[in-house]
Amino acid sequence: MEKFTTLQSRAIPLNIENVDTDQIIPARFLKATDRKGFGDNVFRDWRYHKDGSVNSDFVLNNSKYTGSILVAGDNFGCGSSREHAAWAITDFGFKVVVSSFFADIFKGNALNNGLLPVQVSEEFLKTLLTQIENHPETMIEVNLEDQTISAKDLDLSAHFDIDAYKKTCMINGYDDIDYLVNNIKLIEIFEAQKIY
Amino acid sequence: MIFNEDYRFCGRYMGKTLFDKVWDSHVVNTIENGPQILYIDQHLIHEVTSPQAFNELEDRGISVFRPDQIVATADHNTPTLDQDQPIKDELSRKQLEQLSENCKKNNITLYALGHKYNGIVHVMAPELGVTQPGMTMVCGDSHTSTHGAFGAIAFGIGTSQVAQVFASQCLLLTKPKSLRVTVNGKLKNGVLPKDVILYIISKLGTNSGTGYFCEYAGNVFEEMSMEGRMTVCNMSIEMGARGGMIAPDQTTFDFVEGREFAPKGEDFKKKVAYWKTLPTDKNAQFDKEYHFDAEDIEPMITYGTNPGMGIKISEFIPEVSDASFEKSLKYMNFKKGESLINKPINFVFIGSCTNSRIEDFRVAANYIKGKQKADNVTAWLVPGSKQVEAQIIEEGLKTVFEDAGFELRQPGCSACLAMNDDKIPQGEYCVSTSNRNFEGRQGQGSRTILASPLVAAATAIEGKIIDITKQLN
Numbered sequence: 001m002e003k004f005t006t007l008q009s010r011a012i013p014l015n016i017e018n019v020d021t022d023q024i025i026p027a028r029f030l031k032a033t034d035r036k037g038f039g040d041n042v043f044r045d046w047r048y049h050k051d052g053s054v055n056s057d058f059v060l061n062n063s064k065y066t067g068s069i070l071v072a073g074d075n076f077g078c079g080s081s082r083e084h085a086a087w088a089i090t091d092f093g094f095k096v097v098v099s100s101f102f103a104d105i106f107k108g109n110a111l112n113n114g115l116l117p118v119q120v121s122e123e124f125l126k127t128l129l130t131q132i133e134n135h136p137e138t139m140i141e142v143n144l145e146d147q148t149i150s151a152k153d154l155d156l157s158a159h160f161d162i163d164a165y166k167k168t169c170m171i172n173g174y175d176d177i178d179y180l181v182n183n184i185k186l187i188e189i190f191e192a193q194k195i196y
Numbered sequence: 197m198i199f200n201e202d203y204r205f206c207g208r209y210m211g212k213t214l215f216d217k218v219w220d221s222h223v224v225n226t227i228e229n230g231p232q233i234l235y236i237d238q239h240l241i242h243e244v245t246s247p248q249a250f251n252e253l254e255d256r257g258i259s260v261f262r263p264d265q266i267v268a269t270a271d272h273n274t275p276t277l278d279q280d281q282p283i284k285d286e287l288s289r290k291q292l293e294q295l296s297e298n299c300k301k302n303n304i305t306l307y308a309l310g311h312k313y314n315g316i317v318h319v320m321a322p323e324l325g326v327t328q329p330g331m332t333m334v335c336g337d338s339h340t341s342t343h344g345a346f347g348a349i350a351f352g353i354g355t356s357q358v359a360q361v362f363a364s365q366c367l368l369l370t371k372p373k374s375l376r377v378t379v380n381g382k383l384k385n386g387v388l389p390k391d392v393i394l395y396i397i398s399k400l401g402t403n404s405g406t407g408y409f410c411e412y413a414g415n416v417f418e419e420m421s422m423e424g425r426m427t428v429c430n431m432s433i434e435m436g437a438r439g440g441m442i443a444p445d446q447t448t449f450d451f452v453e454g455r456e457f458a459p460k461g462e463d464f465k466k467k468v469a470y471w472k473t474l475p476t477d478k479n480a481q482f483d484k485e486y487h488f489d490a491e492d493i494e495p496m497i498t499y500g501t502n503p504g505m506g507i508k509i510s511e512f513i514p515e516v517s518d519a520s521f522e523k524s525l526k527y528m529n530f531k532k533g534e535s536l537i538n539k540p541i542n543f544v545f546i547g548s549c550t551n552s553r554i555e556d557f558r559v560a561a562n563y564i565k566g567k568q569k570a571d572n573v574t575a576w577l578v579p580g581s582k583q584v585e586a587q588i589i590e591e592g593l594k595t596v597f598e599d600a601g602f603e604l605r606q607p608g609c610s611a612c613l614a615m616n617d618d619k620i621p622q623g624e625y626c627v628s629t630s631n632r633n634f635e636g637r638q639g640q641g642s643r644t645i646l647a648s649p650l651v652a653a654a655t656a657i658e659g660k661i662i663d664i665t666k667q668l669n
Contacts, residue, residue: 017520018402018502022634027613031273031287033247033294045636050622073520075403078436078502079634080613081338082245083354104372104406104438105338105352112356163370165230175356180364181258183225183233187366190224190235196330196470 002114003173007095007142008152010067013132014059019072020079021106025088027080038084039091064136071098071128076117077106086113096142098149100125111166112175118142118149124158131156144170211477213374214443215409218349218474222332224366231368237331238265239361240317241304243295244272244615245336249358250298260302262365267326268299268306271316273615276578276605279310288616313456315581315607318342318549322426323583325455329444329471334361339549339631340439341432345425346452347444347474349409352433372438373483375408376476379416381490386668388559389424390551390629390648392416393431394496398506400486405437408484411476412442416490422451423555430550431631434503443475495664497536498633498646500524505633509651510537510663527635528643529623536645536661540572543626544656545638547578547605548612551629551649554587560653561593569601570659576618577602578610602656614639627655 029041046058054061070089076099077085086109089097097115100122110117120128131138131151139152144167150157162170169175180187212220224233246268253260260266273288283289292309299306307313313320318339321327329347334340336358343350353367360367377396410432417425425442432440449468452458459467494508501524507513513525515532525532546552546560557577569575577597579585585607588594597604611618612630619639620626626638626645629652633644647655654664 015519016523020502020632020634022613022632022637026636026640027272027615030244030615031285031291033291034251035248045640050640075406075436078402079338079433079632081336081352081354083248083336083356086354101403101406103403103436105354109354109356112354163230165227165368176360176368177252177256177258177356177363179368180233180360180366183366184261184364187224187233187235187261187364191365194235196221 001112001169001173001175004095004114004116004144004170006144007068008139009069010065010137011069011071011098011132011140012059012065012067013129014070014072015129015133017073018075018078021077021082021085022079024077024085025082030082030084035087037091038088039093042088042092065132068094069096069098069140069142070094071125071132074100074122076102077110078103081105081109083109083113086110086115090115098125098128111170114170114173116142116144116170118160120149120158120160127156211480213476213480213482214347214411214441214474215349215374216480218330218332218347219371222349227368231370233366234332234369235366236265236334236361238267238326238333239365240321240333240335240340241266241268241358242272242317242335242337243270243291245355246298246358247291247294248355249336249362250302252356252359253362258363260304260362263303265365266304267321268295268304269314269317269320270295270309272609272613274309274608275616276608276610276618279606285616312582315583316549316552316609318426318430319552319580319584322346322422323455323581325452325458328452328458328467329448330474334367338433339430341437342426342430342549344429344432344439344441345422346448347441347471349439349441351439372409373407375405375410375437375484376482377410377412377486377488378414379412379488379490380414381416383416383490383493386495386650386664387493388648388650389420389427391496392493393428394498394503394506394646395493396488397431397435397504398496399488400435402434402502402504403436405432405435408437410435410437410440411482412440413476417442418445421555422447423553426553427550431503434631444471495648495651497651497661499528499530499536501527501633501635503631503633503646506646509661510665537663538660539625540660541625541627541645541655542572542574543620543624544573544575544652545578545611545626545628545630546649546652547576547580547610548628548630549580549609550631552578552580552584554584556629556649557584557588557593558591560649561596563650563653564600564602564657565596567600567657569656572659573656575602575656576605576611578605578618579607581607600657611638613637614642620644627652627661
């Protein structure tokens with residue numbers, strides 16, 4: 001897993017609530033058997049019309065906006081457990097997703113793929129979205145060590161929470177498999193002594 | 197005395213919930229200021245979310261730790277016609293071939309397409325007795341919550357976690373908070389388990405359960421069949437809860453007994469004695485509780501693009517001023533304040549891990565018997581498994597369906613997520629017994645209306661949405 005410490009980038013505002021994983025990557029693109037290439041189809045049915053033409057109204061197709069931070073509405077990543085959603089978002093080039101609320105499974109999937117979910121208050125999210133929409137050139141800094149997200153040169157900053165173990169994993173690029181495999185003896189002892 | 201949020205785990209003061217009992221007995225170790233190592237008894241896999249996990253293990257040179265605790269099936273992208281023929285779609289075919297290869301290589305039991313036990317993972321595991329009370333179960337599919345109907349902790353995981361369970365039979369997790377939804381009273385005629393859960397989600401919203409594990413309690417769930425309980429627990433994830441559970445009781449034990457993988461003889465008796473200790477203690481505390489009256493629930497229907505956007509079938513679409521709400525109605529081509537009654541419907545789907553068990557088809561057949569499907573309607577009936585399919589034939593329901601002009605297809609996830617050819621065309625409405633009405637879920641541009649098998653059957657007969665309560669009362 002790639003390490004994550006700090007990131008400075010412009011951000012893309014996706015001002016939609018309840019973005020489900022079927023929108024992030026529709027089911028018809030789940031037939032691949034490796035993790036690569038899903039970025040081509042991220043938000044496929046919002047980015048393109050059914051005839052394949054580009055939907056210029058969609059924010060990812062608006063050249064005003066760029067960057068590796070996605071700022072999205074409340075309850076991001078709800079629905080299906082497909083990790084393909086996290087793969088599609090990272091493959092497209094995002095390293096951080098900001099929202100006021102994340103669905104559980106998506107949040108876990110993101111953390112397991114070096115994609116940092118930054119949960120902020122609804123009020124901060126609203127301010128941030130307005131700032132980016134009005135000033136797309138705004139540089140945002142995400143500092144994992146300090147657990148802060150801020151807009152450079154502006155009085156706009158917030159603290160975010162992250163599980164201490166996951167924070168260490170992200171900073172060092174470790175993942176859970178390493179940890180579990182190192183504990184296999186303990187697991188075998190548990191199996192032998194199971195009480196149920 | 198100061199109680200912190202963990203006070204409820206102190207046995208001397210407070211009892212334990214069903215969830216606490218199962219979770220706590222599966223904790224291998226706790227990382228200081230971090231997650232716990234949770235042991236997983238049963239791992240279910242399918243073709244879509246497992247290939248990358250097998251690759252991951254191969255890349256790291258790790259072997260599957262406990263292959264005999266994994267059961268595999270092919271369900272998500274399988275065709276529902278001509279299952280004995282080679283699959284036409286090349287990518288689907290490759291995905292199934294890879295599943296077979298991976299299972300063979302790693303000594304994992306696979307119920308491949310065509311096998312008498314093949315079916316949707318959440319239908320076939322319970323009917324084989326793989327699912328049992330008190331277990332921890334996972335699958336790379338969010339509707340794994342279904343198995344909570346047996347008093348198991350069951351939840352969906354991502355593919356990285358599938359690889360973790362392959363490697364260690366464990367997951368690193370932080371214990372979720374607890375939530376209880378209690379429904380007491382007598383359900384009205386024609387109100388099915390699907391209506392109960394759609395009602396709950398419409399009241400609580402799609403993220404009320406995020407961060408929680410939910411227990412369903414009250415006489416409504418106690419009196420439900422296992423099929424009904426599975427329908428309810430299945431949709432726990434649609435209110436954000438990772439899983440839902442119902443206390444195991446005699447109904448549960450009777451369902452499990454005698455099934456292929458269920459414990460037998462003395463073993464079974466011992467297990468039952470243990471399972472009887474699992475229900476939530478009287479003095480246990482939940483982090484959040486909701487209560488509903490069964491009498492308030494009516495046949496439900498959704499009008500929007502998330503499962504929380506549901507109303508009683510006779511109600512009107514609410515007038516909400518909110519950009520996401522309006523975007524949703526625009527997609528569905530519905531207006532605020534309007535009724536869905538008499539909306540013409542051309543597609544009806546009865547199937548999915550929510551409603552594809554024998555009871556669902558009995559309800560539909562009972563309504564359909566002696567009637568004819570409306571000419572404008574394409575009605576697909578997709579059983580959840582080969583065993584359900586066989587039972588439909590054995591009970592004579594197939595004849596009822598075919599006489600009425602319905603098409604009985606072969607088992608699989610089918611039009612619930614439209615990964616195979618079973619797609620609803622652009623702009624068309626589908627009254628569907630599945631679990632998600634997200635944009636394009638049943639095919640690009642399709643518009644899904646979630647309902648019970650009874651409402652779906654009635655829609656197919658009339659060719660439009662009708663107020664089923666008028667026929668029932």
